[in-house]
Amino acid sequence: MGILEKMRLDNRTAFVTGGARGIGKSIAAALAECGANVAIADIDGQEASATAAELETLGVKAVAVETDVTSPESVEAMMRQMVDIFGGLDIAFCNAGICLNVKASEQTFEEWKKVIDVNLHGVFLTAQAAGRQMIKQGRGGSIINTASMSAHIVNSPQPQCAYNASKAAVIQLTKSLAVEWAEYNIRVNSISPGYIGTELTLNSPALKPLIEEWNRCSPVHRMGRPDELQAIAVYLAGDASSFTTGSDFIIDGAFTCV
Ligand SMILES: NC(=O)c1ccc[n+]([C@@H]2O[C@H](COP(=O)([O-])OP(=O)(O)OC[C@H]3O[C@@H](n4cnc5c(N)ncnc54)[C@H](O)[C@@H]3O)[C@@H](O)[C@H]2O)c1
Incomplete structure (x- = not known):
């Protein structure tokens, strides 16, 4: 099979958490463009429906499933609904995440838990649901989690210890x-x-004023666009990455190099 063929995802099925907008939406669109049927699993059901409707114009099946990734019941219900509609799961993109910019000395325990709940427990619950389904099916699969360069460096000047952790x-x-x-x-x-x-x-009112400073610090002097993450997700989702597992891919315009 040629390399371009290996990038095709025809008849595969995927879910994308946090897929209603931003990075999740862009990657859901990439998976759909490569032929995958996609479930948009997002806490914002209305925006998820709008995104699913957009994806259908690419000629695949797309559904919106209102999901709270911090709730095991909600994640299980999403998985059941997805399997009922599409018949199985091949690709899981566990991507929903939030950020609170609060100083560690002033952070409440509730704020800390909120970030950990969505970003860590949410990824665990959705990856676990995907893994269980894939094990049951017995034909393998690909799970892609969204980490961040904040796993590798401490962002500055904004405080965000819970996010980084x-x-x-x-x-x-x-x-x-x-x-x-x-x-x-x-x-x-x-x-x-x-x-x-x-x-x-x-x-974000806390982050928007910092963009100029971030761009000054970046070797490429700009932020990335969501579509600049599409290719790595397509690569990881399909057969082209058959020997790639347990790896993290930093896509940051060399920000973490300096
Ligand atoms: N934007 C960046 O600079 C950046 C950089 C590195 C990593 N990330 C990570 O990428 C991921 C997506 O970020 P984004 O920039 O597209 O953010 P975004 O805020 O544009 O989108 C996040 C989506 O997640 C959904 N969501 C939030 N809580 C949820 C929950 N409990 N259950 C289900 N869905 C929920 C939101 O409704 C939204 O649609 C996050 O994990 C984020 O931490 C973003």
Whole structure:
């Protein structure tokens, strides 16, 4: 099979958490463009429906499933609904995440737990649901988790200790699952984006004023776009990456190099 053929995802099925907008939406669109049917699993059901409708114009099946990744019941219900509609699961993109910019000395325990709940527990619950389904099916699969360059460096000047800790944990969780599920041919990898222009960064009152400073510090002097993460996700989702598991991919315009 040629390399371009290996990038095709025809008749595969995927779910994308946090897929209603931003990075998740862009990667859901890439998976759909390569032929995969996609479930948009997002806490914002309305935006998820709009995104699913957009994806259908690419000629694949797309559904919105309102899901809270911090709730085991909600994640299980999403998985059941997905399997009922599409008949199985081949690709899971566990991507939903939030960031709170609070100084460690002033952070409440509730704030700390909120970030860990979405970014770490959410990735565990969705990856676990995907892994269980893939083990049951017995035909392998690919799980991709969204970590961050914040797993590798401490962002500055904004404080975000819970976010940074949660993303470092996502990488070690990814490696752990990759080792446990290698025998089932389930590959588990993570991506670590640098600053990407999405709602999370462009529309955050705490972060928006810092963009100029980030760009000054970046060797490429700009933020990335969500579509600049599409190729790595397509590569990891399909057969082109058959020997790639337990790895993290930093896509950051060399931000973490300096
Ligand atoms: N934008 C960046 O600069 C950047 C950089 C590195 C990593 N990331 C990570 O990429 C991922 C996506 O970020 P983004 O920039 O696209 O953010 P975004 O805020 O634009 O999108 C996040 C999506 O997740 C959904 N979501 C939030 N909580 C949820 C929950 N409990 N259950 C289900 N869905 C939920 C939101 O409704 C939203 O649609 C996050 O994990 C984020 O930490 C982003």
